[in-house]
Amino acid sequence: MEIVSPASHEIASLSTRVWWWFEEALPKRLTAMVIETASNTKKLAQDDPRRVTHSIKVGLALSLVSLFYYYQPLYDNFGVSGIWAVMTVVVVFEFSVGATLGKGLNRTLATLLAGALGLGAYHLANLSGHIGEPILLGLFVFIQAATSTFVRFFPKIKARYDYGLLIFILTFSMISVSGFRDNEILELAHQRLSTIIIGGSSCIIISVLVFPVWAGEDLHNLIALNMEKLANFLEHPSVIEYFKTSENGESNDDKSFLQGYKSVLNSKRNEESLANFARWEPCHGQFHFRHPWKQYLKIGILTRECAYRIDALSGHLNSDIRAKPEICSKIQEACTTMSLENGKCLRELACGVRAMTHPSSAKPHISKAKIAAKKLKLLLKSRLWEKDADLLAVIPSVTVASLLIDIVNCTEKIADSVLELASLAHFESVDPTVSPEKSQVGQGEPDKPLTEITCPQVVIIVDGSENENPPGPLTNRHIEM
Amino acid sequence: MEIVSPASHEIASLSTRVWWWFEEALPKRLTAMVIETASNTKKLAQDDPRRVTHSIKVGLALSLVSLFYYYQPLYDNFGVSGIWAVMTVVVVFEFSVGATLGKGLNRTLATLLAGALGLGAYHLANLSGHIGEPILLGLFVFIQAATSTFVRFFPKIKARYDYGLLIFILTFSMISVSGFRDNEILELAHQRLSTIIIGGSSCIIISVLVFPVWAGEDLHNLIALNMEKLANFLEHPSVIEYFKTSENGESNDDKSFLQGYKSVLNSKRNEESLANFARWEPCHGQFHFRHPWKQYLKIGILTRECAYRIDALSGHLNSDIRAKPEICSKIQEACTTMSLENGKCLRELACGVRAMTHPSSAKPHISKAKIAAKKLKLLLKSRLWEKDADLLAVIPSVTVASLLIDIVNCTEKIADSVLELASLAHFESVDPTVSPEKSQVGQGEPDKPLTEITCPQVVIIVDGSENENPPGPLTNRHIEM
Numbered sequence: 036m037e038i039v040s041p042a043s044h045e046i047a048s049l050s051t052r053v054w055w056w057f058e059e060a061l062p063k064r065l066t067a068m069v070i071e072t073a074s075n076t077k078k079l080a081q082d083d084p085r086r087v088t089h090s091i092k093v094g095l096a097l098s099l100v101s102l103f104y105y106y107q108p109l110y111d112n113f114g115v116s117g118i119w120a121v122m123t124v125v126v127v128f129e130f131s132v133g134a135t136l137g138k139g140l141n142r143t144l145a146t147l148l149a150g151a152l153g154l155g156a157y158h159l160a161n162l163s164g165h166i167g168e169p170i171l172l173g174l175f176v177f178i179q180a181a182t183s184t185f186v187r188f189f190p191k192i193k194a195r196y197d198y199g200l201l202i203f204i205l206t207f208s209m210i211s212v213s214g215f216r217d218n219e220i221l222e223l224a225h226q227r228l229s230t231i232i233i234g235g236s237s238c239i240i241i242s243v244l245v246f247p248v249w250a251g252e253d254l255h256n257l258i259a260l261n262m263e264k265l266a267n268f269l270e271h272p273s274v275i276e277y278f279k280t281s282e283n284g285e286s287n288d289d290k291s292f293l294q295g296y297k298s299v300l301n302s303k304r305n306e307e308s309l310a311n312f313a314r315w316e317p318c319h320g321q322f323h324f325r326h327p328w329k330q331y332l333k334i335g336i337l338t339r340e341c342a343y344r345i346d347a348l349s350g351h352l353n354s355d356i357r358a359k360p361e362i363c364s365k366i367q368e369a370c371t372t373m374s375l376e377n378g379k380c381l382r383e384l385a386c387g388v389r390a391m392t393h394p395s396s397a398k399p400h401i402s403k404a405k406i407a408a409k410k411l412k413l414l415l416k417s418r419l420w421e422k423d424a425d426l427l428a429v430i431p432s433v434t435v436a437s438l439l440i441d442i443v444n445c446t447e448k449i450a451d452s453v454l455e456l457a458s459l460a461h462f463e464s465v466d467p468t469v470s471p472e473k474s475q476v477g478q479g480e481p482d483k484p485l486t487e488i489t490c491p492q493v494v495i496i497v498d499g500s501e502n503e504n505p506p507g508p509l510t511n512r513h514i515e516m
Numbered sequence: 517m518e519i520v521s522p523a524s525h526e527i528a529s530l531s532t533r534v535w536w537w538f539e540e541a542l543p544k545r546l547t548a549m550v551i552e553t554a555s556n557t558k559k560l561a562q563d564d565p566r567r568v569t570h571s572i573k574v575g576l577a578l579s580l581v582s583l584f585y586y587y588q589p590l591y592d593n594f595g596v597s598g599i600w601a602v603m604t605v606v607v608v609f610e611f612s613v614g615a616t617l618g619k620g621l622n623r624t625l626a627t628l629l630a631g632a633l634g635l636g637a638y639h640l641a642n643l644s645g646h647i648g649e650p651i652l653l654g655l656f657v658f659i660q661a662a663t664s665t666f667v668r669f670f671p672k673i674k675a676r677y678d679y680g681l682l683i684f685i686l687t688f689s690m691i692s693v694s695g696f697r698d699n700e701i702l703e704l705a706h707q708r709l710s711t712i713i714i715g716g717s718s719c720i721i722i723s724v725l726v727f728p729v730w731a732g733e734d735l736h737n738l739i740a741l742n743m744e745k746l747a748n749f750l751e752h753p754s755v756i757e758y759f760k761t762s763e764n765g766e767s768n769d770d771k772s773f774l775q776g777y778k779s780v781l782n783s784k785r786n787e788e789s790l791a792n793f794a795r796w797e798p799c800h801g802q803f804h805f806r807h808p809w810k811q812y813l814k815i816g817i818l819t820r821e822c823a824y825r826i827d828a829l830s831g832h833l834n835s836d837i838r839a840k841p842e843i844c845s846k847i848q849e850a851c852t853t854m855s856l857e858n859g860k861c862l863r864e865l866a867c868g869v870r871a872m873t874h875p876s877s878a879k880p881h882i883s884k885a886k887i888a889a890k891k892l893k894l895l896l897k898s899r900l901w902e903k904d905a906d907l908l909a910v911i912p913s914v915t916v917a918s919l920l921i922d923i924v925n926c927t928e929k930i931a932d933s934v935l936e937l938a939s940l941a942h943f944e945s946v947d948p949t950v951s952p953e954k955s956q957v958g959q960g961e962p963d964k965p966l967t968e969i970t971c972p973q974v975v976i977i978v979d980g981s982e983n984e985n986p987p988g989p990l991t992n993r994h995i996e997m
Contacts, residue, residue: 090661094659094661121689125685176579181574182571205607215585350825434915
């Protein structure tokens with residue numbers, strides 16, 4: 036009989052385990068990782084194909100600018116400074132035209148200004164002899180860096196010129212410090228500026244000419260999309276069915292769709308940065324240079340306020356405490372009308388914004404919703420209720436009704452704000468007597484099928500058919516930039 | 517009689533106007549601007565004095581790193597590459613330690629990796645002869661830039677390694693492109709890496725040693741502050757007085773104080789970026805390296821949900837439709853108790869988080885609030901109401917009551933989440949029999965007066981006195997970073 040020591044046993048089992056890990060577990064895990072990454076990549080690209088074009092554009096710009104190194108005549112002119120053009124492209128090229136323009140202009144102007152000041156500081160320090168020079172230069176750098184860093188804390192400056200100030204500190208320090216060793220400081224400043232201008236302008240040219248992504252257009256669409264999301268919630272069958280006494284189980288399957296409005300709650304920063312970028316953009320498409328981007332932010336704030344109410348409403352619709360059927364049936368009609376008309380109004384507003392037409396067709400919906408709200412109030416006042424109904428059973432439906440009344444008020448504010456935008460941005464006014472199908476086709480390309488024009492939802496709603504199926508979930512691409 | 521031509525008249529009036537503008541209007545406007553800027557600057561500095569120290573720290577770091585140029589022995593070693601250290605300081609030095617560490621590590625690692633890959637690409641391209649080399653190099657740069665740019669769109673990577681990828685593209689392009697002209701490419705890569713390490717480490721050392729600003733601590737305080745803001749709203753006299761029939765005019769004066777909770781609604785991005793920075797930070801103060809920062813985000817989400825409800829509640833409290841006094845007086849006690857106990861619970865939780873002690877004293881408050889909610893439900897069920905009360909008059913108070921019940925549920929979720937944090941982060945458990953004053957003084961520095969310790973509010977609340985005056989508005993400094 037062979038006696039095996041426990042230690043050798045252990046080593047054997049360890050080596051088997053290691054072997055097993057390399058042979059079995061590792062390949063499996065790696066395969067799973069590769070598959071997951073591939074599917075994530077595919078999703079990312081499908082959600083917004085502009086991401087792929089952007090990546091290609093960056094590669095293109097970099098390869099183009101590298102020519103300053105490869106192509107002899109260009110190299111003879113710029114020498115090693117050509118590398119600044121490469122750096123500029125990497126740092127300045129952003130997803131949208133506005134962001135690229137903002138960064139490019141910030142970088143160029145800051146370099147120009149800081150270069151001039153740096154030269155001045157260098158010459159001033161030069162006067163104070165060889166011992167005083169480094170001390171004075173160090174002092175200048177310190178004061179300049181501390182001041183500029185503090186200025187970056189001002190919210191308004193941070194929003195628009197943060198990058199410019201960073202480059203200002205950088206260039207000033209570089210020019211004034213280099214000057215201490217390098218006597219060709221003017222040449223250095225000149226080369227740096229010209230290569231930055233070359234790099235920056237090639238970024239801007241490529242981002243404007245090759246499949247441009249406009250931040251303003253994104254903001255415009257985001258605002259419309261957010262209103263549509265709220266409309267989707269309000270027109271959703273499961274919201275409408277809350278007041279119906281029929282089985283509620285069936286509406287549970289697409290709860291995820293009801294979560295669509297949630298992204299509206301946190302859209303503030305995204306809207307603000309898009310508006311900041313949009314201000315840099317020249318006129319494009321239907322947007323002029325001084326398009327009222329601030330008004331979009333106002334609409335955004337009101338949309339979010341409405342979304343908060345909808346969030347509260349959603350909590351009630353999903354809660355276990357259900358309203359009593361007999362009470363529900365009494366206020367069903369008014370509440371359903373309010374929710375639907377509200378949703379329709381928001382959708383009309385969104386369509387108006389998208390198509391840049393005067394959303395005059397939204398007004399009838401808001402008045403219908405207001406009439407329904409009045410009716411509801413009268414209904415509640417008229418004591419149609421059984422005298423012995425306990426108040427606790429009434430609470431859920433009354434709360435929901437009251438939230439709906441709130442939402443009607445919010446929607447009215449949004450409508451006012453959109454109308455203000457329409458007059459500020461000179462939206463086209465559409466003849467309301469023209470049937471919506473006609474007017475839509477008239478605005479879109481006439482050859483395109485109806486389902487492909489900018490705002491297909493309008494067809495479902497405006498013609499008054501009680502089709503409660505909302506359109507499929509809208510892609511989120513404008514949000515996840 | 518002298519005839520004056522209209523043109524000369526115009527010129528005279530124009531010159532007077534121009535003169536007036538330079539003499540009168542310009543100095544006035546300039547003075548006003550200077551005064552406004554000065555007061556803004558003062559406010560910015562007072563809101564968070566760390567901004568001033570940060571600015572001085574950046575100036576200090578830059579002056580220090582400039583020594584590489586001024587001091588001969590250092591210059592002999594690093595030469596012109598010393599400028600990379602200056603650049604690194606400008607770009608890497610951020611407000612908090614976590615952000616600086618994250619950027620510094622990203623920059624160093626990305627430079628190392630991209631430098632190695634760039635060298636590899638250069639040698640590979642070198643093999644293909646003088647004509648093939650630029651083509652192959654251009655291709656490498658294109659593929660690398662396009663791939664890395666696309667990878668930057670992955671949300672998880674964007675959150676933590678965005679800057680690293682930027683530097684990766686930059687360094688790879690620089691090294692591989694420069695290699696085409698410069699034969700001392702290895703020297704270049706080595707100098708760039710070492711100066712970046714020097715610049716980055718001096719940033720990190722200064723930001724850790726000189727008045728450090730920890731993102732983790734900021735997140736910790738922000739979460740506590742947000743809960744306190746909600747508590748301030750719920751405990752505010754004007755909220756409590758809504759149910760009292762006495763005059764309402766007096767509470768209108770400090771409406772601005774009631775707006776404190778609004779900043780909670782939009783705190784998501786701030787919390788997320790702080791949590792991202794905090795993950796880079798080493799252990800500091802009471803925070804260990806793997807402190808459960810994710811749990812803070814969970815609490816943040818729940819706090820925001822509660823804030824949405826409070827926003828809806830605030831809308832009702834400010835609306836013109838007032839509840840009927842006789843109805844208010846009936847539910848007054850229960851609602852006031854709910855609001856107050858809720859506020860106390862939130863304040864206890866905030867205090868617990870701030871002091872890093874187990875917030876066991878919050879539980880009694882939440883149970884009191886729940887008991888009040890139950891009472892309220894019973895009250896509504898028991899039909900104490902006059903049989904002829906119309907429902908419309910009841911709606912406002914019932915809605916407010918129902919929102920308060922909602923808020924109780926939200927608070928309970930927040931409490932559970934904070935308790936989870938307390939166990940995850942091993943918060944100290946305080947003996948509940950010890951009086952709060954004692955336990956507070958025991959934790960704080962014993963020499964400090966009671967009003968200066970971290971969490972003075974606890975004294976007001978835990979000892980059960982019905983002091984409804986909330987503490988003065990808390991400074992907003994942790995939010996406006």
